[in-house]
Amino acid sequence: MNSSSSLPRFLAVGLLGGSALLGPLSALRPLPAAPAGPGPAPVRPVQPICSPAGPTVVEMAPTRRAGRARAAYALRFPATAFGVAVSGAGHYVYDVEVTAEGLTGGGPSGRVYLAWVATPQLDEWIKLGPVADDQPAKGEVAWNRFIVFVTAEEAADARAWSQEFYFSALSPSSRMHTMVGHGPFASEPCLDPRN
Amino acid sequence: MSPGGPPLAAAPSRGLRGVLLAALMIGVMSRPGLPQSGQPPGSFGAGAHADHATTDTAGLAWRMPPMTSSMPMLPTLMRLRPSVTPFLPGDGIDVTSLPEASPGRIVQLSHGDTLTLEAALVRRTIRGRTHIMYAFNGQHPGPLIRVEEGAEIVVDFTNRIDLPTSVHWHGVRVENAYDGVPGVTQAPVSPGGRFTYRVRFPDAGVYWYHPHHREDIQQDLGLYGNMFVQPARADYYGPADREEFLILDDLLVDDLGLFPFGGERATHALMGRFGNVFLVNGEPDYRIAVGRGEVVRFFLTNVSNTRVFNLSFGNARMKVVGADIGRFEREQWVSSIAIAPAQRYVVDVRFEQQGLAPLVNRIQAIDHYRATFYPRVDTLAAVLVQGGDGVEQHAASFEVLRENAEVTAELGPFRAQSDREPDYELTLTMRAGALPLTLQQMMQLDTLYYPPVEWNDGMPLMNAVSSSREVSWVLRDARSGAENMEIDWRFRVGDVVKIRLHNDVGAMHPMHHPMHFHGQRLLVLAQDGVANDNLVWKDTVLLPTGSTADILLELSNPGRWMAHCHIAEHLEAGMKMVFTVDSQEGG
Known part of the structure; x- marks a missing residue:
């Protein structure tokens, strides 16, 4: 995890605004068709049901640089003893996975696409790593609110991002809105400096 | 269909909703606890009750529930009262x-x-x-x-x-x-x-x-x-210096005493009744003393109506050993214990530092009005770690995370069924009807995000005034469409059924649910598609909002059994069903 205060605040606001209208997409993953294993007898087979049992998937908003490429991130709790993964301080702990389609293996001029997750203030961030069509980027995040984004960098070992943003999206928690701030007066900012 | 309130009228469009809300809010924000014009004297907040009654039940009437934040409230909301009669036990008793x-x-x-x-x-x-x-x-x-x-x-x-x-x-x-x-x-x-x-x-x-x-x-x-x-086996658990049983609870009180309950029906039907006084073994300031270096085995039970705790003992290291009905396949280090109503966890803690190790509930609470998270830490109890040379007897064994091979062997045949399709699916959802318009509007406004777990009561008044007359919590059998007590699942002893539990995030006000199955044991095989690689027998599974869990229910015990959400108010609001296990062995 890194920390910096050098990045302009407007960048965070712009990123947040750029993806604020996107909603979660359900991951329609078919259930694996596997025979019942040995051991206790299952009940009589029944017709397939079921609701998807996958992560929360959020489509990421592209910038103009992204062209026709697409990206999304998936959130799920890591395996936990408790049904909800939570840190000692009470933050939800999520595995985040960024996937992309239409991105070539390398960025413009041989650069590489990197996925990041950061606080809304961009004062802390985690590098998830390179992302390409066949290469998801994964990591763990435990912040109340965060932003996921993809940039093009000169090298995969970049420690911070450049200004070349390709995709961004908010955490689901960033959609929590107040009745005042998002009514007709829009008087309350989205960004809470405490989070 | 289950009994419950009539379905809501079609919700206004988002734009119309905004206008309605704006009209409701213009210049009329108030703060709880301050008497409002037109309200019955003595019926709101602490400030209106300078003279305490001698008992909780004297002059029993509804009042504002305790509010823990400086949340501005609409007068129209502050005038709301539950649609049921207030009740406290011992009316008329000295x-x-x-x-x-x-x-x-x-x-x-x-x-x-x-x-x-x-x-x-x-x-x-x-x-x-x-x-x-x-x-x-x-x-x-x-x-x-x-x-x-x-x-x-x-x-x-x-x-x-x-x-x-x-x-x-x-x-x-x-x-x-x-x-x-x-x-x-x-x-x-x-x-x-x-x-x-x-x-x-x-x-x-x-x-x-x-x-x-x-x-x-x-x-x-x-x-x-x-x-x-x-346990019959002496080495069932690893060694520990002592055992402590901690029962966790919370109680809702204000300056007048216990906040009343609903007489005919439960109040707090939306989120369950959160308390504001924490009790451990019935005490608000429970304390135990241990020696430095001791390994203490805590048996934790959450008996609160609705609260999920996130517990830790200062900086003491913890490993989770067991849960509802037995041991995990493997012990594991944890930074905190998230324990839902009715659940139990067995946790070994070693206290290496002299001094006070508070048992705290540490959460990121939500202020719905401001749409913010804020850290909240409540001290539930204190462990006084006494000095001296320190106890090293079990220090080495504490460092080892035990692998319970016999548990893994027992559960192997069950784990083998992880990949097959579910036999049943239960959708956990709710319906709300006949709620006051203002309350409906406020509930419908913040529909873009629901936290996986409601750690705190972020809307105490709205919650308090909702009774099971207006709110129905629903278990719906996805295959038959039957709901709650209409569901009629039938099994035979020896059956093992895979059930997908799906907590509907699309409900008007979704919430987590600790689902309890009576009389049997269950395994949580996977959650949101993530396989559980450390199984343990349980009877109550916490299902966060929007989550889907695949459980394997072992039908070993004949009879008619109940399954229900263990948030007491959700149970009272209908979230229960019955399944039958015939004594004839299944095949």
Whole structure:
């Protein structure tokens, strides 16, 4: 995890605004068709049901640089003893996975696409790593609110991002809105400096 | 369809909603606790009640629930009251005539022994204020029943409280007739009535007993106690210097005393009744003393109506050893324990630093008005770590995370069924009808994000005024469409069913649900598609909002059994079903 205060605040606001209208997409993953294993007898087979049992998937908003490429991130709790993964301080702990389609293996001029997750203030961030069509980027995040984004960098070992943003999206928690701030007066900012 | 309020009228468009809300809010924001024009004198907040009544029940009337934030409120909201009659026990009884409850005591019972158990009114003094509450055998919590694995005892129960009741032996695979569920396994025990339970204990571990009739009142007011089934094997758990049983609860009080309950129906139907006074083993300032370096095995039980705790002991290292019905396949280090209502966890903690190690509930609470998270830390109890040379006896073994090979071997055949398709799916959802328009509007506004777990009551007034008259919580069988008590699942002993539990995030006000299955054991195979690689037998599974869990339910115990959400108010608002297990072996 890194920390910096050098990045302009407007960048965070712009990123947040750029993806604020996107909603979660359900991951329609078919259930694996596997025979019942040995051991206790299952009940009589029944017709397939079921609701998807996958992560929360959020489509990421592209910038103009992204062209026709697409990206999304998936959130799920890591395996936990408790049904909800939570840190000692009470933050939800999520595995985040960024996937992309239409991105070539390398960025413009041989650069590489990197996925990041950061606080809304961009004062802390985690590098998830390179992302390409066949290469998801994964990591763990435990912040109340965060932003996921993809940039093009000169090298995969970049420690911070450049200004070349390709995709961004908010955490689901960033959609929590107040009745005042998002009514007709829009008087309350989205960004809470405490989070 | 389940009984409940009529469906809501079609929601206004988002734009129209905004205009409606703006009209509601213009210039009329108020703060709770301040008397408002037009309100009945003495009916709002602490400021209107300078003269305390001598008991909680004197002049019983609805009032504003305690508000923990500086949340501005709409006058239209502040005038709302539950649509049910306020209730507190002991109306008309001189509180001084009641015995003061004593701390819970340990009762060691052998196979064939009989325990006399009585539920009765007691006097409790908590933080200098006297309340009329309930207790088993005059103890708060009720006696800790210790038995050997495989034992069977007789419990001669008498009801001396002012409501019908029963005793449910939570998590214990008892004979069906003694499961203590009125309307399913027995008639409720009327005031003054008796019931004889035979309780057998086939599985080692920590369990608890509580009423299964108006749990929202009776359990909340003290009718609960632990049971510990001593494992037959001496090395079942790793070594520890001592064992401590901690029962976690919370109680909702204000300056007038206990906040009333709904008489005819439960209030707080939306989110359950959060308390604002934390109790550990019935005490608001529970303390224990341990020696530096000691390994303490905590048996934790959450008996609160709705609160999920996130617990830690200062900086002491913790490893989780067991859960509801037995041990994990592998012990694991944890930074905190997230424990939902009705769940139990067995946790080994080593206290290496001298001084005070507070047991804290540390959460990221939500302020719905401001749409913000804020950290909240509540101290529930204190562990005083005494000095000296330090205890090293179990230091080395504490560092080792035990692999319970026999658990893995036992669960292997069940794990092998992880990949097959579910046999059933239950959708967990809700309906709300006949709620005041203002309340509906506020609920519908913040529909873009629901936290996986509601750690705190972020909307105390809206929650308090919602009763099970207006809110229905629903278990829906995805295959048949049947809901709640209409569901009629039938199995045979020996069946193992895979059930997908899906917590509908699209409901008007979704919430997490701790789902409890009576009389059987279950495994959580996967959650949101993530396989569980460390299984443990459970009876209550926490399903966060929007989550999907695949559970494997082992049908080992014949009879008609209930499954339900263990948020007491959700149960009262209909979130329950029955399944039947025939004694003929399945194939």
